[in-house]
Amino acid sequence: MPESKTIDRTALDNLLTLFRGDAAFLGQLIDTYLADAANLIASLRGAVEAGHADDLRRAAHSLKSNSANLGAVGLLALGRELEEIGKGGTVNGAADRLAAVEAEYERVTAALRAVQENEL
């Protein structure tokens, strides 16, 4: 796995410890995360387009939280930014971050797939 800021490996190691080394379960978890993150990103876009700050906040919170679990530090930071915007009762400035979220999602997906293929 290439050196990257996309995934913090200590988070994955932490999860493996929680699962007592059950890599298969970590693999399932990664699948769930990626699928869920895709849905959350769609929700973010919907919220921004509809101008629903609260929906934005909630989806961003989940993305942040889930990304923290998997060590997806980039998505975590982006999720936190969007959550703060939502908390401010607005969606202003959020649209700008959506592209970055989607790009980062692509990187995270690639990184985690690589982990799945090479290590789990």
Added chain:
Amino acid sequence: MPADHGHILIVDDNVLNRMVLVRALAEQGHTTAAAHDGQEALHMLRAGAFDAVLLDVVMPEMDGYETLAQIKQDSALRHIPVIMISAVDEMDSVIRCIEMGATDYLPKPFNAALLEARLNASLASKRLRDLELEYLEQVGYVADAAAAVEASQFDAARLDPVAARSDALGRLARVFQRMAREIHAREQRLKAQLQQLRLDMDERQRAAGETVSVYLPMDRRQALARGKTLPERARGAALFADISGFTLLTESLAQELGLQRGVEELTRQLNQVFGALVDAVHQYGGSVISFSGDAITCWFDAAPMATWPATSLSAVACALAMQTAMRQRETIQTPAGASISIAIKVTVVAGPVRRFLVGDPQIQHMEMLAGHLLDELAVGEHLAARGDVLAQEAIVTAAGQALEVPEWRVDDATGKRFAVVSGLAQRVAESPWPDLPPDSLPEAQARPWLLPVVYDKARGGKSEFLSELRPAAALLLQYQGLDYDGDDQAGRKLDAFVRWVQSVVARHDGALLQITMGDKGSYLYASFGAPVAHYDDAGRAVRAAQELQFLPPELSFITGIQIGLAHGQMRAGTYGGAAHRTYGVMGDKTNLAARLMLAATDGILCDEAIYRAAQGQMDFTALPPIRVKGKTQPVAVYRPIGEALRRRAEGLIDQLAPAQQLTLKVASLIGPSFTLELLRAVYPVEADKPQLSEHLRVLLAKNVLAQRPASAEYHFQDAGVQETAYNLMLFAQRRQLHWAAAEWHERAYAADLAPHYPTLAHHWSKAENVAKAIFYLEKAGEQALANRAYAEARRYFSESLALDAHASVLSEDYTRSKVNLAASAGPADVE
């Protein structure tokens, strides 16, 4: 589930978080359930038993704060630890949650070590809290139990769950349970005793009004009060009621309470049971004619009734009433909690009977039912079982449909049929006796129905002081030769025989207590040791028995005398309740004596206790052990010897003139040898004293006495003659002469009494001056001890102790020191 694992509820809207936590907790050994939001979480918490909650703060619908608040408001959920789940950047919300009562928090992303540590800490505190709650709850049970004990509503079983604990609280509960049970039992006993006391007070109040007339059968009382006599031939119904269970009760009470309190309690119980039975008899117009141990024989006379079937119906109704009364008393609870079952069997027969009043009025009148009807009654009694009322066939036939008869019993030997009566098909009216005014029967007129000793106590209403458990000898004498039904002279003959028996028994200071015609034929029962006690009661009983074997010529119609003797613990005293009392002496050994009587086909049979107690006074032949009813092991039996010798001696004495006989008797009392001087001093008839040397000359000539050359001392040729002459004296006379002999010795040897200690002890003892007798026995014993004559010393001390035990004239300490002294005098046991 192991103690450090729990059932955890995970509350998070985030599927990923739930997945991670469910899996991680499973890896740590916990079981889990997951809720998507607060509402669902509360629902699940109320439905199931969770040990901890992992609660996310940020959730849609109901968030973590509100969920936490609701948990803490619910008293059923409040104690469940709640661990908040929160991201590191949400620390301020965590603090708020801790303030609201959350136990801890868990930062996201989850760390395995932290999860385990925080969760386990929470579970441990929850467990501690649970134990604490359980402890407090169970302490509450104990406190409740204490309150219940105070309120007398304690149910010991309620503490069982607490008592099952292995810790200190468990022990407290067990100890408390035991103590509470004891308190409860004691309380129950006290209640029972209180009840007893109340009854007892009633009894005493009634006893205070007791007159000696209650010792007479009711029909006799009524007749005497009206200046009438009862006919010797009568027609009516005889009822026999036999109580079982009192022997066991006697033993239990003596063991639990000791002899004195035991007998008091026993007397109370006896009086209650007999009181109820006697009341029933009187209520139906019957009379208790005689008590024989724990049985009563009753008579319902047809004369005052309309017809005799009506009389027998009254008797059967009475029998049923007796059973009803007994059923209320069928279990007697002893103070220590033993349950003794008491029951009666009742038999009723009807027909003609002889009704005798016999005995020396100076000693005691005795009431007796006799005749063929009593044989019939005995047959029925054998067929009856505990709880039964049995009626003779003729009664049932005459009663028509009046009796409910579920069963018949047939005696194999006689073919006689008895009905088991279960009830009355129609009511039988009670026919109580009219009340007698208290002064209708003067005490002097009633006196002959009581033994003199009993009369003295009963007059003062103190008859209960005669009650005791004490060793006594039972003498049972069977006789034949009287045709009660056919012989018109039977009453006169029986009276002559009974008076003779009374005189013989009285000479040995015993008491004739009963005459019974029962299943053992006709027999007499005398006791030695109660109501008047001596240290040699067994010997007295044997000597009386030996005399009773030799009927005077005028009583030659009596045949087939058989005597059984047994010695042991008896309950003695007055009993029977307020309406009719008797004095009785009863024990296991009374029954044994009766069995021995039946086996004594050629004379006298004694049990081992008689032999042991009397062997120092007379000789016995040991016979092969015999089997008797009621004993599993063969019983050792003994026959006293010396009867032939005594008969020869009596013949010899009979040939002497009365004045010479008296001289010989007085001489016999002094001892195997005597001087004229002493004889003259002791001889009771002043006017005859000048003839004493002439009497001695005749006795020397007849070879009854002998005299050594140049000696002032006379001695008996034959020890048998001396003993026989001695025994022919009345007891009171002997006592008086021994007294005189003792005083003469004290005067004559005042300068040096020491050589005469044994003689003085002997005479004072026979004179029944117990204090003096003990004094000289001690002196004789000490003297023998000083001379190293240990066997002799032991004998004196033992004798002194025996006297002591009967007289209790000395303090307990003194007795103990004497026991030690006697024991140190030699290896053998001291009684």
